[in-house]
Amino acid sequence: MSARRPESxxxxxxxxxDDTSVAVLEDGVTLRAHLIAAQDVHKLYGGIVPELASxxxxxxxxxxxxxxxxxxxxxxxxxxxxAVTHAPGLVGSLVVGLAFAKAYGAALGIPVIGVNHIEAHxxxxxxxxxxxxxxxxxxIVSGGHTELVEVKAFGxxxxxxxxxxxxxxxxxxxxxxxxxxxxxxGPVIDRMAANGRAEAFAFPRPMLDRPGFDFSFSGLKTAxxxxxxxxxxxxxxxxxxxxxxxxxQAAVVETVVAKSMRAVDEVGAxxxxxxxxxxxxxxxxxxxxxxxxxxxxxxxxxSPRLCxxxxxxxxxxxxxxxxxxxxxGPELDAFASLEASGxxxx
Ligand code: KG4
Ligand code: ZN
Numbered sequence: 342m343s344a345r346r347p348e349s350x351x352x353x354x355x356x357x358x359d360d361t362s363v364a365v366l367e368d369g370v371t372l373r374a375h376l377i378a379a380q381d382v383h384k385l386y387g388g389i390v391p392e393l394a395s396x397x398x399x400x401x402x403x404x405x406x407x408x409x410x411x412x413x414x415x416x417x418x419x420x421x422x423x424a425v426t427h428a429p430g431l432v433g434s435l436v437v438g439l440a441f442a443k444a445y446g447a448a449l450g451i452p453v454i455g456v457n458h459i460e461a462h463x464x465x466x467x468x469x470x471x472x473x474x475x476x477x478x479x480x481i482v483s484g485g486h487t488e489l490v491e492v493k494a495f496g497x498x499x500x501x502x503x504x505x506x507x508x509x510x511x512x513x514x515x516x517x518x519x520x521x522x523x524x525x526x527g528p529v530i531d532r533m534a535a536n537g538r539a540e541a542f543a544f545p546r547p548m549l550d551r552p553g554f555d556f557s558f559s560g561l562k563t564a565x566x567x568x569x570x571x572x573x574x575x576x577x578x579x580x581x582x583x584x585x586x587x588x589x590q591a592a593v594v595e596t597v598v599a600k601s602m603r604a605v606d607e608v609g610a611x612x613x614x615x616x617x618x619x620x621x622x623x624x625x626x627x628x629x630x631x632x633x634x635x636x637x638x639x640x641x642x643x644s645p646r647l648c649x650x651x652x653x654x655x656x657x658x659x660x661x662x663x664x665x666x667x668x669x670g671p672e673l674d675a676f677a678s679l680e681a682s683g684x685x686x687x
Contacts, residue, residue, distance in 0.1 A: 349421040349663060350413075352406070352445075353656025356438035357430025357458045358485070359389045361401040362652035365413035365420075369660035372468065373413035375653045376405050377646065387524045388514070395433035402441050420451055422668065424659020427455035427675055428682035429485075435675035443673070452668035454659040457684045458650075462616030463492055464661075465654035466641035470614075473641060478610045480601050482625075483617030483650075484510035484525070486679070487597075489554045489604045491687070492614070495661055499687035501604050502554025509593060509619045512558035516565050516589050520582050521575025530586045531622050533579075537587030542568050544592040546599075554604050556596065565589055590624050598628045605638055612639040620648040 350373075353364035365374040380397045383389045410417060425442035427435060439455075446453040463479040473492070478501075481488040487504035507515065510527055517526020522533070544564045547557040565585060572581060605613055613633055619625065626642055633640040647653060662668070676682045 349660055350415055350419055351656045351660045351663065352420050352423045353652035353659060354402070354423065354425040354438045354442050355458070355650055355652040355655045356398040356402065356434050357426045358434060358650055359383055359394050360650040361398050361405060362650065363402070363405040363409040364652035364656045365409050365415055366653065366656035366660055369657065369664065372653050373415065374409040375651065376409050376412070377651055378405060384524055387518060391431045391433055394431055395437055398434050398437040402437065406445070417449055420449060422452045422454055422659060422663050424454045424456050424655050426458045426461070426655050427673055428457055429677055429679045430458055432675050432677050439673065439675055452663070453673060454662050454667070455669040455673040456655045456658045456662070457682050459486060459488065459679055460684055461654035461658045463490055463498070463614065464495070464657055465616045465647045465651070466614040466643045468647055468653055468657055469643055470641040473614060474611045476608055476610060477612040477614060478601065478604045478608050479614040479616065480597070481617045482509040482597065482615070482619035484508060484514065486617060487556050489600060491604070491608050498685065502556065502600065504556040504558060506557050506559040507562060509556070509558060509597065510617065512562050512593065513619065515562050519566055519569060520585060521577060522582070525618070527619055527622065530590060531624070533583045533586040534590040534624065537583030537585070539587045539591035541584035542588035544588050546592055546596050549596055549599055554600050556600060558593070561589065561592055590622070594625050594628050597625060598632050601629065602632050602636070605636065610638060612641055614641040616643065616648060616654070618649045621645040
């Protein structure tokens with residue numbers, strides 16, 4: 342424990358999907374502890390099984406809270422508030438986190454703050470890069486979301502574009518499955534693409550020729566299936582996998598970079614913040630770095646741990662809401678979709 346008494350110690354809890362995560366954040370800036378447990382059980386099924394995710398959260402969460410407090414050297418009674426993801430996500434998984442947070446908050450006599458998972462991704466870069474200039478653009482690319490958002494101020498957003506069908510990470514996962522690779526597909530395609538030729542297959546650049554900021558990835562997935570037809574079913578030779586991975590990835594990266602730069606230009610943004618698991622992608626990071634440098638725009642990409650689902654970003658948004666006196670009441674509930682989550686999408 343530091344000599345100075347912290348003004349706030351927020352316990353963050355994230356259980357919206359298949360990662361159980363707990364964080365202890367001091368004064369809205371310093372992560373004193375940050376634990377993330379990926380649930381490996383889903384690999385057996387080639388995708389996330391909601392019921393198994395809920396059970397795993399239930400088993401892991403109490404133990405992880407205890408470990409995180411121990412690692413942070415914080416007694417439960419020293420906590421100021423609990424920030425917990427309440428939407429969007431798998432409702433059964435969200436309810437596990439919410440029930441725990443409400444019970445623990447009541448026992449400790451501290452407020453609970455419901456945090457929107459997507460809003461948390463918008464701000465996760467702040468944990469490492471500090472406060473951003475406003476307005477700026479945030480790009481969320483994950484297994485469930487592909488969103489371009491103008492962040493006018495904390496809490497003030499304009500949704501600029503989103504995917505009309507599959508999310509970027511979902512496309513990676515589906516293409517990986519078609520190639521006979523494991524789940525999740527993003528990391529393995531990222532790796533295989535490094536040895537392939539991006540020009541080997543001429544895959545479409547979906548929606549690039551249309552105005553606006555929306556994305557579409559399902560046609561790209563279909564194009565990959567069509568290209569693989571003459572080669573039969575997996576297993577495929579490594580060289581073919583590498584070429585398909587590189588060509589698919591080039592199409593995704595080109596589309597995402599072009600739309601992001603279009604958004605940056607429209608907003609006149611001085612910064613672009615990234616969040617979501619696909620923001621770990623090395624080709625995407627490199628292409629965005631080049632495009633942002635050319636424009637003199639600061640690129641704020643969190644380290645991989647903070648790109649993927651994590652409680653650090655939940656605690657961060659919770660601390661900001663707490664500082665504004667915005668805490669949740671007993672009616673705090675779980676919602677599956679972003680639209681139903683109550684967040685003002687501008
Ligand atoms: O944000 P996240 O951990 O969970 C949610 O979906 O909310 O994102 C997971 C997604 C998966 O679809 C995974 O395949 C993708 O992020 N992903 C990647 C990479 N690492 C994870 N996609 C491309 N390249 C990567 N290196
Ligand atoms: Zn997420």
